[in-house]
Amino acid sequence: MPTKRSELKTELRKALKNSEIVPYFQPMVGIRSGKLVGFEVLARWLHPQRGTIRPDEFIPLAEQADLIGELTDTILLQAFAATAALDKSLTISVNISPIQLRDPSLPEEIRRAAAMAAFPLNRLTIEITESALVDNLELAASIATKLKNLGVKLALDDFGTGYSSLRNLQALPFDELKVDRSFVSSMVQCRDSRKIVAAVIGLGQSLKLTTVAEGIENETQADILRWLGCDVGQGWIYGPPVSVHDLPKIVDAPMSTSTHTLHDSPASDLITCIKPLPSQRFAQLQAIYDGAPVALAFVDADLRYVSVNQRLASMNDIAVEEHLGKKLSEIVPPIIYTRIEPHLLHALKGEASSLEITRPGISEDAKGETFLVSHQPARDEGGEVIGVSVAMVDISERKLMEDALRESEDHYRHMVKLNPQMPWIMDPNGKTIDISPRWTELTGMSSDDTSNYGWKEMVHPDDLERLLTVLQASFQSGDAFDFNYRVLTRDKSWRWVRTRGQARRCASGEILRWYGSTEEIEEYMELKQKLRETEAALAALLEEKQQRL
Incomplete structure (x- = not known):
């Protein structure tokens, strides 16, 4: 018991x-x-x-x-x-x-x-x-x-x-x-x-x-x-x-x-499914949502706006309140909606996607705006898609810069073909993007073999370490560089060249590309060597004459 x-x-x-x-x-x-x-x-x-x-x-x-x-x-x-x-x-x-x-x-x-x-x-x-x-x-x-x-x-x-x-x-x-x-x-x-x-x-x-x-x-x-x-x-x-x-x-x-x-x-x-969130956390998230530099919205399964942040409302030039409850087709211009609708429908099927869209300028002279738009399916705790999270980033300035850079590089390539020197282009880290055909004529190395860091194989071993030190310092500081070194030529001889380069920056100061040229200076270096030999011989004669006196 x-x-x-x-x-x-x-x-x-x-x-x-x-x-x-x-x-x-x-x-x-x-x-x-x-x-x-x-x-x-x-x-x-x-x-x-x-x-x-x-x-x-x-x-x-x-x-x-x-x-x-x-x-x-x-x-x-x-x-x-x-x-x-x-x-x-x-x-x-x-x-x-x-x-x-x-x-x-x-x-x-x-x-x-x-x-x-x-x-x-x-x-x-x-x-x-x-x-x-x-x-x-x-x-x-x-x-x-x-x-x-x-x-x-x-x-x-x-x-x-x-x-x-x-x-x-x-x-x-x-x-x-x-x-x-x-x-x-x-x-x-x-x-x-x-x-x-x-x-x-x-x-x-x-x-x-x-x-x-x-x-x-x-x-x-x-x-x-x-x-x-x-x-x-x-x-x-x-x-x-x-x-x-x-x-x-x-x-x-x-x-x-x-x-x-x-x-x-x-x-x-x-x-991610806990609702409601704690009040303090919700207030923090709401502040982040409203203050984000990215345009954000959530639309339901009927493609109606459930929430939008201030950034998106400003892009559409319509108050936040006027978005809520309306379909995207009522707010978004038809020329744009026809492009994003398939992506929205795919997102409702559980497939995330992104695309670039361009909104025409208000006037004929005004430039259009380009946006990167992503569509992410939102699911409930059971895994069912209940809507789509939409995010838009304005990439207009970047697109203009990329277009200008592309046009500039096209002009540059035309110039390269006519230039007796060897112009080249490198990325911010020193990888070769393009180089004059004259480099191939000089070294026998194809442009494909030269790309990235392939050019290093043609540099004289005694010069390579010093050259890389100069380049690395320039890549870090953004300062121009100017260096003489020897390269292995097509006929297996070593010839002196001179390479000069300078950085091109965007408005924010970030380096976009390195531009420069390489030229043969073998004759110059030979003349320089002969001059040194002549000066040395003359100095020896003068010294001998003084000793006789």
């Missing part, structure tokens, strides 16, 4: 005297940082015959036997003594029975216990369940205020599971709001649980409360909570409750940071 409750009550009295009721410490971790921030203190009964007994079995007995105050004092004294010497940034949280929140002496008892262990009360958080506020909210508020005056923080535990009332949350000076484990454990499978978790965290953010999630068991849950902005987490993913003897190991051991990106996580699809 099971032990009778009356016998357990008697055993509980003995257990308190024999120090069988001890604190266990469950890690509490910053969800975004992965750092240990403190512990929740949980009572355990180390029964000599029955082993470890969980609090949900003996706490109700303690309340019925009027032993809850003594039990709490015992746990607090041990917890304070065990953690007083830990890093001052680490806090402890203790759950108070609803019965104790009716005892006006509670604040003084907590103060006395903390003083005995020299534990600073600004490191203590008292957790209060909603059920404790039902009977006498006024008395609870009075006791809570006294606790706050001692420096104690207050957390509302199990929010949303019992007598949920915003009045309760407003009536007491809470610092933390705890998300119950029942919602956390089911939020991966249950959309309603995700929405509740999002709403509770959003409420905490709006009220500037620290949000704590209980019962986190896996990375998917942690990912969702991190994205929603939850501050602190506890659960088996961070570690089980441990005895006071194992406390130093937990403090010294690194926690799981879990700060990876969500793209490859199972949580990524779930997170």
Whole structure:
């Protein structure tokens, strides 16, 4: 037969005297940082015959036997003594029975216990369940205020599971709001649980409360909570409750940071479906949406505008409000709509796409505008496409620049064919794009072999390192360069050439291309060498004549 409750009550009295009721410490971790921030203190009964007994079995007995105050004092004294010497940034949280929140002496008892262990009360958080506020909210508020005056923080535990009332949350000076484990454990499978978790965290953010999630068991849950902005987490993913003897190991051991990106996580699809978003996060996203330099819109399955940002409204020269509810065909000029409609329909079938469109100028003399438009299907949590996300980027200036550059390079190629030198074009990093046919005549290397960095194969080994040093310095600084070096010719001889180059920049200062030319200077170098030899011979004759004198 099971032990009778009356016998357990008697055993509980003995257990308190024999120090069988001890604190266990469950890690509490910053969800975004992965750092240990403190512990929740949980009572355990180390029964000599029955082993470890969980609090949900003996706490109700303690309340019925009027032993809850003594039990709490015992746990607090041990917890304070065990953690007083830990890093001052680490806090402890203790759950108070609803019965104790009716005892006006509670604040003084907590103060006395903390003083005995020299534990600073600004490191203590008292957790209060909603059920404790039902009977006498006024008395609870009075006791809570006294606790706050001692420096104690207050957390509302199990929010949303019992007598949920915003009045309760407003009536007491809470610092933390705890998300119950029942919602956390089911939020991966249950959309309603995700929405509740999002709403509770959003409420905490709006009220500037620290949000704590209980019962986190896996990375998917942690990912969702991190994205929603939850501050602190506890659960088996961070570690089980441990005895006071194992406390130093937990403090010294690194926690799981879990700060990876969500793209490859199972949580990524779930997170994007949570509606509504927490109010603070929604306000931030709305500000980004409205202030983005890119034109953005969301259209539903009937190709009606659901939302647009100010940038798109300005492009269309129509107020944001006048877009909403109207079909794109009513707003977008027919000449453009006929081009984008197939892409919209493909997006509704789940196929993302992008295209360039040009909008004609208002007058005959005005230049048109070119936009890069992307269409991305938007799906609900079931994977069904519910609309299309449209993004437009104005690339008119870039197109004009590309056209001008293309035209300039066409002229340049014509000039190259007539130029006795060897003009060339390089990209910003020094890769050869084009070079005069005369280079092939000189070296025997084809234009294809010369492209990219192929030209380096024809440079004399004694000159290559110095040449590359000069070029690299110019590519980094944007300064012009001028260098003499030897190249291997078609007849397998080495001949001197001179290469000069200069950067062409766009309006923003970014280098678009390097332009320059290479010319043979073998005769010049031979003449220069002969001049040096002649000067040396003359100097020798003068010296000999002076010695004779």
